[in-house]
Amino acid sequence: MSIPWLADDEPLPPVSRALRRPNGLLAAGGGLSVPRLIEAYSRGCFPWFSAGEPVLWWSPDPRMVLVPEQLHVSRSLSRRIRRGEFAVTADLAFSDVMAGCAEPRDEEGTWITGEMRDAYLALHRAGHAHSVEAWQEGLLVGGLYGVSLGRAFFGESMFTRVPDASKVAFVALVTQLRRWQFGVIDCQMRTDHLARFGAREVPRDRFVAWLDRLVPLDPPPAPWTLDGPPA
Numbered sequence: 001m002s003i004p005w006l007a008d009d010e011p012l013p014p015v016s017r018a019l020r021r022p023n024g025l026l027a028a029g030g031g032l033s034v035p036r037l038i039e040a041y042s043r044g045c046f047p048w049f050s051a052g053e054p055v056l057w058w059s060p061d062p063r064m065v066l067v068p069e070q071l072h073v074s075r076s077l078s079r080r081i082r083r084g085e086f087a088v089t090a091d092l093a094f095s096d097v098m099a100g101c102a103e104p105r106d107e108e109g110t111w112i113t114g115e116m117r118d119a120y121l122a123l124h125r126a127g128h129a130h131s132v133e134a135w136q137e138g139l140l141v142g143g144l145y146g147v148s149l150g151r152a153f154f155g156e157s158m159f160t161r162v163p164d165a166s167k168v169a170f171v172a173l174v175t176q177l178r179r180w181q182f183g184v185i186d187c188q189m190r191t192d193h194l195a196r197f198g199a200r201e202v203p204r205d206r207f208v209a210w211l212d213r214l215v216p217l218d219p220p221p222a223p224w225t226l227d228g229p230p231a
Helices: 034-043 073-085 092-102 114-125 165-179 202-214
Strands: 025-029 056-058 063-066 087-090 129-136 139-148 152-160 184-188 201-202
Touching: 034 114, 034 129, 034 139, 063 202, 073 165, 087 165, 092 114, 092 129, 092 139, 092 152, 114 139, 129 165, 139 165, 152 165, 152 202, 184 202, 201 202
Parallel strands: 152 184
Antiparallel strands: 025 056, 063 184, 063 201, 087 129, 129 139, 139 152
16 A cells, blocks of 8 residues: 655645554655644654655554553652652753754664754744753753643653663653643553553554544643652
């Protein structure tokens, strides 16, 4: 089966048309403008492609999600959080967090190309993309970034330079989203790492139904600030 090639002004097709193999591949092309990214995330799609490839749009089924109230934190991580080894902030170093996430981790390099960085920096300036940073002795040692629409958050990537730094940032994010009454955190595809935090797979149509309810809600003001430490 083939997928459509989108013109810049052409809407994404319904997610029900996504391929089963590879799971969730929906369309190609269409660029990475701020309106395009908002359209995609609000409908349950995200871009993922390597350098030299066209923009590829995905909507896998099932979808890995975390409901903020269902966060699970291990005893060892809870102890480390209580020790206060990391200072955690939001939206103070979005570009640096993206750069950290883009650092190659294996022979395959990174999918966060310069085109992707420019697109999400524009989305951040528009108030729809956010970062959470973990600091130690004034140095950025871990963090994550993602997209927020209404009361739904879409996680994109995280990095760590000190053990557990990104985990502490993630717990801080989920704690804050719970305070703001967010309904879902999109984790995209299943990983054992996120499953240990309580994330689970749900059918794509259920995920999209959540977005239909959550995305139209009023978002918290940007830039983000954290109301307190992770818990």
